[in-house]
Amino acid sequence: MSRPYATDEQYERWYIGECCRCGRRRNKAGSWPDGHVCRTCFDRALRVRGTCPGCGQERVLPGRRPGDGAAICPGCAGFSQSFACARCGFEGKLHGGRLCTRCAFAGRLASLLDDGTGRIRPELAPLADALLAMDNPLSGLTWLYPRQGSSGSADDLLRRLGRGEIQLTHEAFNGLQPWRAASHLRDLLMACGVLPAVDKQLCAFERWLGIHIAAVTDSGHAQVVRRFATWEVLPRLRSRAEKNPLSTGARGYAVGQVLRATEFLQWLSGRGLTLPGCRQVDIDAWHAGSSENHRNAVRPFLQWCIANKMTGRFRLPPAVTGHSAPMPDRERTEHLGRVLASYALPLRTRAAAAIVLLYAQPASRIVRLTVDDVTCENGEVFLRLGDPPSPVPGPVAGILLSWIGSRTNMRTATNPNSAWLFPGRRAGQPMRPDYLARLLNEIGIPTAAGRTSAIRQHVLEMPAPVVADALSYSQGTTARLAAQAGGTFSRYAPGDHKRQTAGEGDS
Ligand SMILES: [Zn+2]
Ligand SMILES: [Zn+2]
Numbered sequence: 216m217s218r219p220y221a222t223d224e225q226y227e228r229w230y231i232g233e234c235c236r237c238g239r240r241r242n243k244a245g246s247w248p249d250g251h252v253c254r255t256c257f258d259r260a261l262r263v264r265g266t267c268p269g270c271g272q273e274r275v276l277p278g279r280r281p282g283d284g285a286a287i288c289p290g291c292a293g294f295s296q297s298f299a300c301a302r303c304g305f306e307g308k309l310h311g312g313r314l315c316t317r318c319a320f321a322g323r324l325a326s327l328l329d330d331g332t333g334r335i336r337p338e339l340a341p342l343a344d345a346l347l348a349m350d351n352p353l354s355g356l357t358w359l360y361p362r363q364g365s366s367g368s369a370d371d372l373l374r375r376l377g378r379g380e381i382q383l384t385h386e387a388f389n390g391l392q393p394w395r396a397a398s399h400l401r402d403l404l405m406a407c408g409v410l411p412a413v414d415k416q417l418c419a420f421e422r423w424l425g426i427h428i429a430a431v432t433d434s435g436h437a438q439v440v441r442r443f444a445t446w447e448v449l450p451r452l453r454s455r456a457e458k459n460p461l462s463t464g465a466r467g468y469a470v471g472q473v474l475r476a477t478e479f480l481q482w483l484s485g486r487g488l489t490l491p492g493c494r495q496v497d498i499d500a501w502h503a504g505s506s507e508n509h510r511n512a513v514r515p516f517l518q519w520c521i522a523n524k525m526t527g528r529f530r531l532p533p534a535v536t537g538h539s540a541p542m543p544d545r546e547r548t549e550h551l552g553r554v555l556a557s558y559a560l561p562l563r564t565r566a567a568a569a570i571v572l573l574y575a576q577p578a579s580r581i582v583r584l585t586v587d588d589v590t591c592e593n594g595e596v597f598l599r600l601g602d603p604p605s606p607v608p609g610p611v612a613g614i615l616l617s618w619i620g621s622r623t624n625m626r627t628a629t630n631p632n633s634a635w636l637f638p639g640r641r642a643g644q645p646m647r648p649d650y651l652a653r654l655l656n657e658i659g660i661p662t663a664a665g666r667t668s669a670i671r672q673h674v675l676e677m678p679a680p681v682v683a684d685a686l687s688y689s690q691g692t693t694a695r696l697a698a699q700a701g702g703t704f705s706r707y708a709p710g711d712h713k714r715q716t717a718g719e720g721d722s
């Protein structure tokens with residue numbers, strides 16, 4: 216590739232200069248009457264608009280009035296270039312073809328959604344209108360900017376929609392990749408009425424189901440799981456969704472049922488059995504070796520198998536709703552390891568789950584915590600659940616502080632004065648305990664009062680820093696935990712209490 220400059224010094228002289236607005240040495244993005252400007256200052260100046268103090272016109276105000284530095288229009292500032300869109304005349308940042316952002320976006324959309332006849336596929340006109348009505352066309356344009364080396368980005372999806380290669384049905388969208396862009400696009404299509412409105416959680420479940428079944432290696436298992444999901448799980452979700460929007464909890468519950476069904480089949484295979492050969496002793500053995508959550512989640516599958524004569528008739532242990540069984544240390548550290556390693560989970564959920572698992576606090580207590588209950592002293596973080604405050608082990612402290620940090624942004628928008636650690640939807644109110652409990656149940660953390668007291672008993676034996684030791688985590692080992700998630704974690708060594716300090720156990 217030939218370079219238009221001979222030496223680095225020449226490059227430096229031609230392309231780099233001190234920005235007259237911010238003073239940094241940067242690539243020159245423009246030569247303006249007051250000097251060279253960098254890209255950042257260039258773009259920023261073109262977002263300023265209002266009444267020009269020089270001529271009184273409503274215009275873009277990228278110029279600087281000599282003397283007081285007031286923002287003035289290009290005319291008054293003596294710009295040689297124009298910032299007016301070649302198509303609509305709007306003044307601002309110009310893109311290719313000297314078009315403003317909205318016109319550039321409209322042009323890009325028109326070419327992507329072209330059905331081959333030089334116009335937008337008629338069914339998609341409402342989509343184009345909705346996109347162009349966005350407040351911030353720049354975000355739309357960025358969205359449509361093809362990412363290098365990625366087939367199936369938003370622009371690719373739109374192009375295939377325009378050509379009719381993607382049917383305008385929900386089924387067609389279930390299998391599309393990348394799913395985030397596809398799911399965003401599906402929301403837009405529902406919002407503008409091109410696709411019939413369907414439940415968001417139901418869509419998410421169906422998409423998940425497709426991926427899950429594709430990953431089941433045993434084709435016989437895959438077939439049974441598909442039938443169970445299609446004839447048992449989905450109809451129940453659909454009829455619920457017809458009455459009310461599904462909660463993420465309802466989706467999580469359905470996901471759990473399918474996962475347990477798959478695991479049960481794999482477990483049977485491991486014993487050299489298939490469903491027809493499964494005996495009461497196998498059922499009993501499975502139940503004996505499973506957690507209460509898993510026992511409850513597999514029940515619909517086993518009932519379905521019995522009802523459809525895929526197995527013999529079994530006695531299933533009664534559904535457990537009591538919560539007397541204490542959570543074993545192993546389960547507690549596993550849960551905590553999973554929470555720490557699950558970067559994809561919302562920070563809010565991770566923060567609350569970590570507090571439950573470390574300190575066995577019921578949801579009703581957690582929602583009463585305020586940001587002032589989280590304190591920092593000499594680089595250590597403490598949580599005031601009682602007196603004295605309990606130390607928070609490093610990785611959990613990181614999650615708590617990040618959550619508080621991201622929470623602050625939200626403050627200005629909806630809850631200006633909220634000091635609640637977990638603010639609710641209603642101004643000035645904390646999150647409702649049942650809502651928090653649901654968030655945690657979704658990720659498999661039991662929060663029912665009985666269960667937390669069951670953990671509590673273990674907190675006495677295994678305070679937070681000891682749990683941390685048991686996981687032997689540091690910031691660097693969370694990746695290893697992620698790989699192990701679902702497997703076994705290093706076990707709690709009863710003799711290893713070196714970091715235990717008095718007073719944490721009963722806080
Ligand atoms: Zn600058
Ligand atoms: Zn002016």
Ligand SMILES: [Zn+2]
Binds near residue numbers: 301303305318319
């Ligand atoms: Zn324009």
